[in-house]
Amino acid sequence: MRLRRKPYAKQMVREHARVVNDPQKYKGKWRSVVFRNEHPLYLELGTGKGRFLSRVCQEQPDINWIGVERIEEILLQALNKSEELLVDNLRFLWMDVKQLPDCFAAGEVDRIYLHFSDPWPKKRHTKRRLTHRSFLHQYKSVLKPGGELLLKTDNQALFQFSLDELEEAGYKLVESTHDLYASPFAAGNIPTEYEEKFTSKNMPIHYLLAQPKSS
Ligand SMILES: C[S@@+](CC[C@H](N)C(=O)[O-])C[C@H]1O[C@@H](n2cnc3c(N)ncnc32)[C@H](O)[C@@H]1O
Numbered sequence: 080m081r082l083r084r085k086p087y088a089k090q091m092v093r094e095h096a097r098v099v100n101d102p103q104k105y106k107g108k109w110r111s112v113v114f115r116n117e118h119p120l121y122l123e124l125g126t127g128k129g130r131f132l133s134r135v136c137q138e139q140p141d142i143n144w145i146g147v148e149r150i151e152e153i154l155l156q157a158l159n160k161s162e163e164l165l166v167d168n169l170r171f172l173w174m175d176v177k178q179l180p181d182c183f184a185a186g187e188v189d190r191i192y193l194h195f196s197d198p199w200p201k202k203r204h205t206k207r208r209l210t211h212r213s214f215l216h217q218y219k220s221v222l223k224p225g226g227e228l229l230l231k232t233d234n235q236a237l238f239q240f241s242l243d244e245l246e247e248a249g250y251k252l253v254e255s256t257h258d259l260y261a262s263p264f265a266a267g268n269i270p271t272e273y274e275e276k277f278t279s280k281n282m283p284i285h286y287l288l289a290q291p292k293s294s
């Protein structure tokens with residue numbers, strides 16, 4: 080994603096009604112204080128420009144949706160997209176995914192989506208991949224028992240890496256395919272910005288759903 084820095088983006092993000100500033104304050108209280116309902120809590124990590132969330136929050140109004148994105152210029156595009164939506168089940172966090180355990184209590188999250196995460200192909204950048212075992216352990220610490228992690232990527236190497244790391248980090252694989260669109264898992268699939276780019280070039284999409292093994 081080529082990025083033009085915008086000096087005003089930080090302030091616009093901070094002041095946007097859908098952005099929760101100081102998310103640590105709501106650890107353990109997302110349902111009771113922020114959303115004020117008992118609906119399941121789903122996170123999309125590395126939301127990008129927000130196409131998936133702006134659609135799914137309308138199609139699934141009984142879910143509390145949170146998008147996490149660390150680059151303010153990109154988040155601003157997701158926020159702009161969300162402005163025309165007449166829903167109250169969507170919030171955004173401007174932060175790094177590594178802050179997740181500071182913001183969510185053990186078992187507070189029902190589902191996590193990882194959509195076309197940056198592949199970080201160089202070996203020395205392995206730890207930056209959002210499916211590195213250190214991240215997978217963090218996700219486990221906030222997911223409820225029976226919670227789910229869903230991943231889509233165009234990148235075969237990242238997909239294989241993720242399968243290996245999931246095994247290592249104590250997840251069980253529930254669904255998996257190297258060609259989402261040729262599989263039964265495509266039913267109800269909502270494409271992201273990156274996904275549309277890749278599918279328009281007829282590239283296959285790798286998909287998996289995993290759950291932390293009960294200890
Ligand atoms: C390749 S884009 C994919 C965007 C979107 N999910 C899609 O499928 O169209 C990856 C996004 O994840 C964000 N990202 C990467 N690492 C992150 C991290 N550690 N914390 C928060 N956001 C991150 C990037 O800034 C970027 O917007």
